[in-house]
Amino acid sequence: MPENNMVIRTGLLAYGMSGQVFHAPFLNCMPEFDFTGVVERHQKKARDLYPDVRSYDSVEALLADRDITLVVVNTPNTTHYDYVKKALEAGKHVVVEKPFTATVGQAESLVEIAAAAGRFLCVYQNRRWDSDFLTVKDVMDKGLLGKLIEAELHYDRYRIAINDKKKHKEVPDTGVGLLYDLGPHLVDEAIVLFGKPRAVFAIVQSHRPDSLVDDYFDIKLLYNKFTCTLKSSLLVREQLPGYVMHGTLGSFVKARADIQEAELQAGVSPCSPGWGEEPEASWGILHTEREGRVIREPYPSVVGDYREFFRGVHAALVSNEPPPVPLADSLLNMRILEAAQQSSREMRAVEL
Secondary structure, eight states, X not given: OOOTTOOEEEEESOOSHXXXXXXXXXXXXXXXXXXXXXXXXXXXXXXXXXXXXEEESSHHHHHTOTTOOEEEXXXXXXXXXXXXXXXXXXXXXXXXXXXXXXXXXXXXXXXXXXXXXXXXXXXXXXXXXXXXXHHHHHHXXXXXXXXXXXXXXXXXXXXXXXXXXXXGGTSOOTTOSHHHHTHHHHHHHHHHHHOOOSEEEEEEEOOSTTXXXXXXEEEEEEETTEXXXXXXXXXXSSOOOSEEEEESSOEEEEOOOOOHHXXXXXXXXXXXXXXXXXXXXXXXXXXXXXXXXXXXXXXXXXXXXXXXXXXXXXXXXXXXXXXXXXXXXXXXXXXXXXXXXXXXHXXXXXEO
16 A cells, blocks of 8 residues: 555546546645546547646556556446456556446456455545535434435436437447446435335336437335435436435425536636535525424535545545445445346346
């Protein structure tokens, strides 16, 4: 493991949207990291913003760089297993984008390989540090709704056209489609809030004209006397609340309003003052009972901060702290996704 207070020299395996928006800005501005290298097979863009970064023509060339300690696998879903395995075998610590892999078997294999090699492995579930999710968790942790009866989590978009520029998201393959694109976010949020469900019932469908992959899912996570619904579609023009929670005392309704992704896309540094603060207009509505009095009022949003994930990675590497996203959660995430696929095919609930 790196020595205490050591800067972690890090390499990205791709410099597409994920690399440009969700990783490079943090590796650049946070003192715990150094953005050392990036794989750019075609266009060399990274040096426009990061003049000191090393640009490599191949994954193999980056993995051969002995200065790089940590590798971020942010390549298409179907490549995760091979690249994580190569990085671990090259002696690197690894952060991998969601979904962990394309199958449960692949995920389990990587966990074993990382353990045998004594290397750090963690899945990048940044939505754990969205302001809206942290706010929902705060409401749950404080018991403001009483005993929870029902929860519904949405992550919807309107994208009717087939994306020819991102063929890796539109060509049928294991681990490809909306279920494995936005599904890992919703499933991870449910795991954090509610733990392992007893069973999974799901409908996974395709509705866009000429679509070859799923673009709609409705997953029921069945707990004891409680149901959590996870829904996502690429054909929702009028956005619904991202979170609808009902309990014996009241309800909480909250839009997906975290500002971090939009700020990152606009080129704002995540180390800027006021990072992750939602405007008051985006606060959720808490309608519940307190001390015998019914209230309905805006509930202040918790500040979101993706830097907490990276700080957790650094702490795990330099101080042997627990990882920011436990591998047990990531394996459960994969099992729920596979159970949802099986449930949709067989039209029955699948026990976990």
